[in-house]
Amino acid sequence: MKLSAPLRLSAPLYRLKRQARQLSRRDGIPLHAALDRTAAAEGFRSWSLLAARHADRSPAARLYPRLSPGDLVLVAARPGQGKTLLSLELAAQAMRAGHRGIYFSLEDTEREVPARFAAFGADPARFGDRFAFDGDDGICADHVAVRLADCPPGTLAVIDYLQLLDQRRDTPPLADQMRRLRALAAEREAVLVFVSQIDRRYDPAAKPLPDLGDVRRPNPLDLRLFTKTCFLQGGKVHFAAAG
Incomplete structure (x- = not known):
């Protein structure tokens, strides 16, 4: 699509x-x-x-109805292509539908979140307790699992970004973390959206849109764990079922 x-x-x-x-x-x-x-x-x-x-x-308004409880969604692009913005728009769509949205980020601070939402005409404060931001330095699968332990079905969580889960030596390998998060999403009937980097070798002049082969993987990771993928480049979006 x-x-x-x-x-x-x-x-x-x-x-x-x-x-x-x-x-x-x-x-x-x-x-x-x-x-x-x-x-x-x-x-x-x-x-x-x-x-x-x-x-x-927006693409988010058309993509959100295609998501299902238990989905792990990969949103990937080179820097500056709007991948975090699209992911947060998906969270906003979930909250407009009455569900909860959580933004896990080691990139943004809480003070920067309102500007992120303002970019697509939303205000996180208007969602009240349906929205939460988590910028804890210890974000990993265990941390996300604790935060989602009592989340209601339909919760959409954005993790910004995938590769940061792989940088700490005191956490399990990324592949193990992702298997746990997939099981968690299924158990809690939540949707987990992972913002992801694309390898620097990707050349948009040679290929209009990146694909799974261009996802940056410092360590082994079975990308079939993701149930949906979304790639962005130059204002274009390609969304597909995976897994």
Whole structure:
């Protein structure tokens, strides 16, 4: 299933957001003002209107209904392609449906989360206790299992990112962690979304979209553990069943 950018914008949303950040630094204006100026150039009165339109037609809105309880989803791309944004949009879709969303990250801080959600017209505070952020330095399969121990069915958790689970010497091998997390997702009827790096050798000029063979794996990992995959490049999204 291939999806292209749903709005006729001069660039994909994640690139427009990057342009706004650059504009904010260059002109010394608040980020929200830079976002609104960027949206105006695209024909929208404000960034919130642009982002809301994107949310209505975004790939996440079309992908979320294709997810099932127990899924392990791989969302992979090179840096700057919007993989974390899409993953958080999936969490927002789950929360709009009345489920819980949890964002595990060793990359972002809690202070950065609102800006992440604002990029697609959402505010995590509006979801109340349906949303939780976890930036603990000890994020691993055991840690995730503890946090999901009492989660209700339908919970969607984003782990940003897959390769960070493989960096600590005091945790089991990544393959063992992933087998445990797959069993956990099935037991709790949850959806686990893993943001993943792509190998630097991937060349978009030679192949429009990356695939499983391009996923960065410092140590062995059976990618058939994932039930769904989603690859991004240049504003395009390819979603497929796996496993």
